[in-house]
Amino acid sequence: MAAAFKLFSPGRLFRISRATKVFSCPSVQLHVTASAMGISVEDFNTAKQKLSLLKNDPGNEVKLKIYALFKQATQGPCNTPKPGMLDFINKAKWDAWKSLGSVSQAKARQQYVHLISSLVAAEQPASEVAQPGEVSSYQTLLVSTADKITTITLNRPQKKNAITVEMYNEIIKALEQAAKDDSVLTVVTGSGDYYCSGNDLTNFTKIPEGGIEQMAKDAGELLRQYVKTFIDFPKPLIGVINGPAVGVSVTLLGLFDVVYATERATFHTPFSQLGQSPEGCSSYTFPKMMGAAKASEMLLFNKKLTATQACELGLVTEVFPDSSFQTEVWTRIKAYAQLPRNSLALSKQLIRSTEREHLHTVNDREVERLVERWLSDECMQAIMSFFQAKAKL
Numbered sequence: 001m002a003a004a005f006k007l008f009s010p011g012r013l014f015r016i017s018r019a020t021k022v023f024s025c026p027s028v029q030l031h032v033t034a035s036a037m038g039i040s041v042e043d044f045n046t047a048k049q050k051l052s053l054l055k056n057d058p059g060n061e062v063k064l065k066i067y068a069l070f071k072q073a074t075q076g077p078c079n080t081p082k083p084g085m086l087d088f089i090n091k092a093k094w095d096a097w098k099s100l101g102s103v104s105q106a107k108a109r110q111q112y113v114h115l116i117s118s119l120v121a122a123e124q125p126a127s128e129v130a131q132p133g134e135v136s137s138y139q140t141l142l143v144s145t146a147d148k149i150t151t152i153t154l155n156r157p158q159k160k161n162a163i164t165v166e167m168y169n170e171i172i173k174a175l176e177q178a179a180k181d182d183s184v185l186t187v188v189t190g191s192g193d194y195y196c197s198g199n200d201l202t203n204f205t206k207i208p209e210g211g212i213e214q215m216a217k218d219a220g221e222l223l224r225q226y227v228k229t230f231i232d233f234p235k236p237l238i239g240v241i242n243g244p245a246v247g248v249s250v251t252l253l254g255l256f257d258v259v260y261a262t263e264r265a266t267f268h269t270p271f272s273q274l275g276q277s278p279e280g281c282s283s284y285t286f287p288k289m290m291g292a293a294k295a296s297e298m299l300l301f302n303k304k305l306t307a308t309q310a311c312e313l314g315l316v317t318e319v320f321p322d323s324s325f326q327t328e329v330w331t332r333i334k335a336y337a338q339l340p341r342n343s344l345a346l347s348k349q350l351i352r353s354t355e356r357e358h359l360h361t362v363n364d365r366e367v368e369r370l371v372e373r374w375l376s377d378e379c380m381q382a383i384m385s386f387f388q389a390k391a392k393l
C-alpha cells in the first residue's frame with residue numbers, strides 16, 4: 001500500500017502531466033476546438049497548471065482518474081497494449097484510461113477541468129464566511145456554520161418562505177460562500193411551518209422601466225444563475241424539508257444529494273395552473289428519478305405528493321415523524337459531518353460530473369421556455385387570479 005502510494009505520489013502524477021508533450025505542441029493545440037462543450041483550451045491549460053499547485057494529496061483513485069482524463073483529452077481512447085500483470089502501476093493507469101472507453105476528447109477535457117476545479121475549491125481558505133456558530137447578515141436568510149455544517153435557513157416564515165428576487169440573490173451568495181468555507185456539508189431548510197412556497201408571486205408585479213419583456217428577461221437570467229449554482233455546488237447538499245414545499249423549491253430537490261423530510265411535508269409544482277413550465281432541471285431529473293408517467297402527474301397536472309409518496313418516488317431520501325424530525329435528522333447530519341471533507345466532495349463530484357453539462361443545457365432550455373411563458377396571457381391571467389383571490393379574503 002505504502003509502495004503504491006509512493007509511486008502514485010502527487011509529484012509523480014504531476015510529472016506525468018507535465019511530461020506529456022501534447023499541449024506544449026502548437027500544431028496539436030490547433031486541433032483542440034476553442035470552446036468545445038463550454039471548456040476552452042485556456043480552461044484546460046489553467047486546470048493543468050492548478051493541478052501542480054494542489055497542497056493535499058487527493059489519493060490514488062482520484063489521481064488515476066485525473067491521469068485517465070488527461071490522456072483521453074489529449075490522445076483520445078486508449079489503444080496502447082495492455083501492460084503485463086506484474087507491471088502494477090502502469091497496468092492501473094492503463095485500466096483507468098481504458099475504462100473511459102469512447103468518451104470524446106471534448107467531454108474528457110470538460111470532466112478534467114471540473115475535477116481539478118473541485119479539488120482546488122476544496123482547498124480554498126475560509127474567507128468572507130461566517131465563523132463557527134456565527135450568524136451572518138442576510139435579509140431573507142439565516143446562515144450559520146457550526147459543527148462543520150453550514151446551514152442556510154429560508155427566513156420569511158410569514159410569507160411561507162416565498163422566494164423574492166432579493167432572496168434568490170442571497171441564496172446564490174450563501175451557496176457560493178458555503179462552497180468555499182471550511183464546512184463539510186451544507187444544509188438548506190426553512191423557518192416556520194413551511195419549507196418554501198416557491199417563487200414569490202409578487203416578483204411579477206414589480207415591472208422595471210424596460211417593461212414586462214425586461215422583467216421576464218431579468219427573471220430568466222436570475223433563475224438561470226440560481227439553478228446553475230445548485231448544479232455546480234461542490235459539496236454534499238442536504239435538504240431538511242421541515243414542511244410543505246411548492247414550485248421551484250420542489251424541483252431543485254432533484255439537484256440535492258440527500259433530502260430528509262418531516263411526514264408533514266408535501267410536494268407540488270403548480271406550473272400549468274400558473275400558465276408556466278417546469279424549471280430547476282426537473283424536466284430531466286424528475287422523469288429520470290420517478291419515470292415519465294409519475295413525473296408528468298407532478299409537472300403537468302400539479303399532483304401533490306405526501307412525504308411518503310415523494311420518498312417512494314425517489315425525490316425524498318427518508319421521512320421522519322414530525323415530533324422527532326429535527327432531533328433525528330440533525331443527529332444524523334452531525335455524524336455525517338465528521339466524515340473526511342475532501343473524500344465527500346470528490347465522491348460527489350464523481351457521482352455528478354457525468355451529467356453536469358447536460359444539466360446546464362436543460363437549465364438553459366427551461367429558462368428559455370419560461371421567459372416566453374411569463375409573457376403569455378395564460379401566465380398573466382393566473383398571476384392576476386392569485387392576487388384577486390387574495391384581495392377577496
Ligand SMILES: CCC/C=C/C(=O)SCCNC(=O)CCNC(=O)[C@H](O)C(C)(C)COP(=O)([O-])OP(=O)([O-])OC[C@H]1O[C@@H](n2cnc3c(N)ncnc32)[C@H](O)[C@@H]1OP(=O)([O-])[O-]
Nearest residue numbers: 158159160162197198199200201202223246247248249279
Ligand atoms: C421563478 C421560477 C418559476 C417558479 C415557479 C414556482 O415556484 S411556481 C409556485 C409559486 N407558488 C405558488 O403558487 C404558491 C402560492 N401560495 C399559496 O398557494 C398559498 O399561499 C400556500 C398554499 C403556499 C399557503 O397557504 P396558507 O393558506 O397556508 O397561507 P397563506 O396563503 O395565507 O400565506 C401566508 C402569506 O404568504 C403569502 N404567500 C404564500 N406563498 C406566496 C407566494 N408564492 N408568493 C407570494 N406570496 C405568498 C400569502 O399571500 C400570505 O400573505 P398575506 O396575505 O399574509 O400578506
